[in-house]
Structures are given as structure tokens and as C-alpha cells.
Amino acid sequence: MANQHTQSAGSSASTLIGATVEAFDQGQAASPQEGMSLITDWFSSIKTNHNASEVMEPLRQLQDELQTGAPDNERLSNLLIQLADITERKAPEAEGDMQSRLQTLATSLRNFAGQLSTTV
Numbered sequence: 001m002a003n004q005h006t007q008s009a010g011s012s013a014s015t016l017i018g019a020t021v022e023a024f025d026q027g028q029a030a031s032p033q034e035g036m037s038l039i040t041d042w043f044s045s046i047k048t049n050h051n052a053s054e055v056m057e058p059l060r061q062l063q064d065e066l067q068t069g070a071p072d073n074e075r076l077s078n079l080l081i082q083l084a085d086i087t088e089r090k091a092p093e094a095e096g097d098m099q100s101r102l103q104t105l106a107t108s109l110r111n112f113a114g115q116l117s118t119t120v
Helices: 013-025 032-046 050-067 073-093 098-118
Strands: none
Touching: 013 032, 013 098, 032 050, 050 073, 073 098
16 A cells, blocks of 8 residues: 555646545555655656745655654644645646645645644
8 A cells, every 4th residue: 555656757746636635635644654655756746847846845854754763743744734835825826727636735734734733
């Protein structure tokens, strides 16, 4: 299950957003392995997209935190909220249904961050 989200670099952003939202909404991303898989997919998807470069550093920090073996829930929550903020700022720049998909992603990130902060 840890690699079920792995996609090629050419995968559509829409598919990756859907997989991320599904993982957070179903609580599957609670495991560090699941989170690492999603982060790897996001790195592959955005590495050539200059509009998404703002999320690279928070994603790296999230990856580092998950790799510690004992991630700090408060730190994870703060990073997810940071990613949600960036996603919300970028959503209006998106075309078509990507605006609503990005808003849904931001909401899922915030909801999961809230779940983490209650377990601190």
C-alpha cells in the first residue's frame, strides 16, 4: 500500500491531487510511508513547474520530518498548514476545474493538519 500513489513524472496534476485528497480524507496518509510516497509523487510532478516552486521547500521539510522515524505532529501540522496556504494562494491562477481541485486539496491539508494538532 505504501507505493500505491507512485506515478510517473508525466502524470496529470489532477490525478495526483485526487490521490492526495483521497489519502488525507481516508486517513491513509497518517503513515510516514504513505506520506513519503505522496511527497515523491509531488516532487516528480512539480520539478519543472516554476509556478509550483514555492511548495518545494515545505515539501522537503515535510519529507525530512517524516524520515526522522518519529515525526513531530505539531511540526507536521504546521507544514501541512503552510502547504494549504500556498495551495489556496495558487488556486485562483489555475484554469478550469483545477481551481476547485486545488481548493479541495487545501481543505484536505487543513483538515488533516487539524487532526494531527489534536493528537499532540
